[in-house]
Amino acid sequence: MVFEGKVWKEGKDWLIEVPALDLLTQGASRKNALEMVQDAIRMLLDKKSFTTQIELEKDGTFTLSAKDINALFSLFLKRQRIKHGLTIRDVAKKMNSSSPTAYAQYESGKVSPTMAQAQKLLKIVGAAKEGLQFKVA
Known part of the structure; x- marks a missing residue:
């Protein structure tokens, strides 16, 4: 799974x-900004050893x-669900x-979706509306 991003200089940052x-952060240098985005992902996943x-x-x-x-996809699902103002219960209904637990297992990374399920989840959490897709590397 591969996500695209961009790093740019604005002022001194x-x-x-x-x-x-749905992640934006900053650093004092390009290298520092790249480190900061990796740190932000570790923090959001609550996994200090995540690389x-x-x-x-x-x-x-x-x-x-x-x-x-699984961990990266679960973070993607959670961030998109929150960005689009959906609760876990909303997604389960869709x-x-x-049972909200059915969807929550995907978001926690405990269950891996099939490609068909992943595409369906992409639409449900609202990511497909923005043209967001993921590539399996």
Whole structure:
């Protein structure tokens, strides 16, 4: 799974954004900004040992991936659900499930969705409306 982002200089700071994760942070240098986005992801996942791989292009765009696809996808689901003002119960209803636990297991990373389920979840949490997609690397 690969997410796209961008890092750019604004004033004396370097800003860095990963739109699919609804994440924006900054650093004192480009290198520091890249470290800060990785730290923000670790903090949001509450996993100090979580590692990401970033491939930076010359134009300031980058791709972000991780070996732990479940954790990264669960963060993606949660951030998109919150961004679109949905509760776990709302998403469960849209999945035609009477139990919020069914969806919560995807968001916690305890259950891995199939590709078909992942595409359905993408639509339900509102990410598909913005043209956000993910690539499996």
